[in-house]
Amino acid sequence: MKTAVVIFPGSNCDQDVIHSVRDTLGCEVNAVWHREERLPEGTDLVILPGGFSYGDYLRSGAMAARSPVMGAVREHGGHGGLVLGICNGFQILTESRLLPGVLLPNKTLSFICRPCCLSVENTETPFTGLFEKGQVVQFPIAHGDGLFFLPADELEDLEKRGGAVFRYVSPGGDGGDEWNPNGSVNSIAGIVNPEGNILGLMPHPERASEAILGGEDGRLFWRSVASFLEKGGRRHGLQ
């Protein structure tokens, strides 16, 4: 599998993601500067990493969503190629309308960095195939604008189609406001588009991929993608 990690001015988890994917899968990972208008030939997965692109000024992700490279990302996703946005990358995906909704300031109005428990709600995506439905995993969050918001009617659509892939829960898998760190609607931590090939999530799987850093649940996430592609999840398009 071939991965491209886009670097925007102000990205700061780009090297982390590159390290984590390489370390887990040993696959080829290319860094792509935001001014590029093309992705490397044969890219299977594009990752928009976390950070503070353009300082999060105006609205987080707003300016990065208008970068030249996003045309290529849109095209890649439009043909069924895999796109993953983590944290600021998720914000960029909503700002570019590749995913619905918006990420508003946390309900605490402050930045929150801490490990969080998530339940995997949909295992039918290219990113979650190796998890069990309802499995509780621990990925850390680190964001100021992570409150996922969607108008009520669209939210219903999203839920109906299984678009909510990750939800904040207790270590035992229970829902409830006290386990929802940022106030996201329906405790949503990550969503996928109707076609299933574009995923955005606020928590950081790359920060949970090594035992020495406190957890390895994230490795299953990377392996899921690799296994999807190996099992004939088409290189440049879904079935």
Next chain:
Amino acid sequence: MLRHVHVFVQLKEGVLDIQGKTVANSLVSLGHDSLGSAKVGKYIQLWIEADSAAGARKEAEQMCDDLLVNPIIEQYRIEVEGE
């Protein structure tokens, strides 16, 4: 001629305004009981080179659509000086 354009951005009705709520709570707890509610938005000023005020308005609208405003949650109002 460089024209001064004011853009007022506010959250749409129905969008969670946590900042507004928090500001209102803080003000009330500081003793401002007369406050009913508060809303927090953005005030963007643009200086645009344009022949006419109408031209500046059009350009500003374009900028709002291109970048300044997220229509999913926000709405805006524009004032052009001298219009």
Next chain:
Amino acid sequence: MLRHVHVFVQLKEGVLDIQGKTVANSLVSLGHDSLGSAKVGKYIQLWIEADSAAGARKEAEQMCDDLLVNPIIEQYRIEVEGE
């Protein structure tokens, strides 16, 4: 009577406007060459219970001093509807 008060907060002259600078660069790179410069501030709306518009203004000024505005770097302007 509940009065609608608009507060426009902007950075003082000479204070570095990191948002305005970045927004302006971004707009220009999106092709808006006519843009001279941009400034980003806050637009706060308050609904205040007051007998008169002047009373609402006074109360709003107090709220600005107490919480809404950081006088070291910001300045503000108030408009009261019906004043």
Next chain:
Amino acid sequence: MDFSKYGIRKEEFAAAEAALGREPNECELRILGVMWSEHCSYKSTKHLLKHFPTRGPKVILGPGENAGIVDLGDGLGAAFKAESHNHPSAVAPYQGAATGVGGIIRDILALGARPVASMDGLFFGDPEHPRTGHLSAGIVKGVGDYGNAVGVPTVGGKTAYDSCYNENPLLNAFCIGLVELDKIVSSQTARPGQLVVLLGSKTGRDGIAGAAFASVELSEDAKESRPSIQIGDPFAEKMLIEACLELKEKNLIVSMQDMGAAGITSSSSEVAAKSGVGMKLHFDRVPLRAEDMEPWEIALSESQERMLLIVEPKNIDEVCSVARKWELDCAVIGETEEGDDYSIFFHGEKVASLPATLIGDGCPPIHWPAEKPADFEKRWNFDLDGLPVPGDWNQALLSLLGTPSMAPKHWISEQYDSMVQLNTVRGPGHPVSVLRVKGKESLIALVLDADPWKCGLDPFSGGAETVARTVRALSVAGAEPLGLTDCLNFPSPEVPGQYWALEECIKGMAAACVALGCPVVSGNVSLYNETKSGAILPTPVVGTVGLIPSPDDYLLSGAWEEGDVLFFVGP
């Protein structure tokens, strides 16, 4: 000539006049006024700092550069330093703290090191005091917003509360970076015939004379007298970090210096003096943000997110193209030459001409009188027996643990990204913070600590204890201490009892450093931390760095199991 309005004392004016053979002009006086302020010149403490041991088998670079460097083995070094930003944080907590973090990161960057972790020392007033909530919230948010956005994890720190900090909170920022020992960039290697380059943000009227401001007591009207405050732009800083490291990798920099207090003048004259070259600067070429700036304003502006580079003329185009990639301004503002003359030109006129060495080293030192306070030993007379015996010891312990100084600091540390860069093995909330170094076996252990109360009661023992505590914390975690940095936060040295406490504290710290084999590799002094309502306690803050040979040697605190045997070790 009324030199006092420039913050210059009589002896200092005389020294300048003698060195120049003429009266300094106004621009020169303004420059000297700031460069010879306590904050920049260390005129009251330079001789005291000589007590510190600064050499050791692991010390690659001791005090004198932008930060110290210790040897991690395998050709890798750790550059680290702590710096205070107390006065700005007292007046504008959010911006003061943010720019404090930005400043220390640039200190580390100046050595060519990639900043990998930060810690912060926070000293707030009585939690019940009306201003404490506002000040502490602003400072914490400032530290977090800046560090989070630039992508340097804040992995630990120290927070204490005492009414002595009510009006004068302290913000000390610590940063550590990694650098290959054969790629360290120095501020002392400029040669004649090279270009002086300004990289980063435009120069505005921010924080002019901020260094001088940090060298006096905070006055009532500090708010009004405050010149336009410095605003931190972490986005620009992130670009600056990447640009500088790319320039270093490409071998395009001869010498580098961060721009902190006293801006262009401080950084450029320091490079000139330490390298032994002269310098001609052309202020018309400085990219400006404000109109009609006077040359002295350009000289002393503390606009953030700027670096000074010395570049070979043949490399300048490539340097500019790296700057463009990272969307930064880059301007050649002068050149180096033979000699010691540091001159500034503006609109074709020479507006200042001073020996570079005079600016940095010419300020006559001040030896303030020291006097042990008469009631000193009396302060120790504490009648333990007079204390009421708690009825419920459990309750007493719980309420003690609930006091803000002792309670867990999650509300602070969770506002900081402590994990970015994927090196944090142990983050905030542990006695020491631990980082791994990718591709290496060994771990880095860090700790930041202070004990102002003990220093107030007995500055010598308190100073020694502060150092010992950090070293002890490292040993207990299985780390060998490599070196330490310190921030000496004290009140005015002009009060004999306070100066005495400063001197004793330093001597105590030095004694512990010698005894424990842990040298001082960098540090910072912040004096005049007092207001009308009183002086702060002597508050030396120490940040110590150690090495754990391998993950197996790391002793995790609290990893106990039922049946384990407890030992008490010590006198």
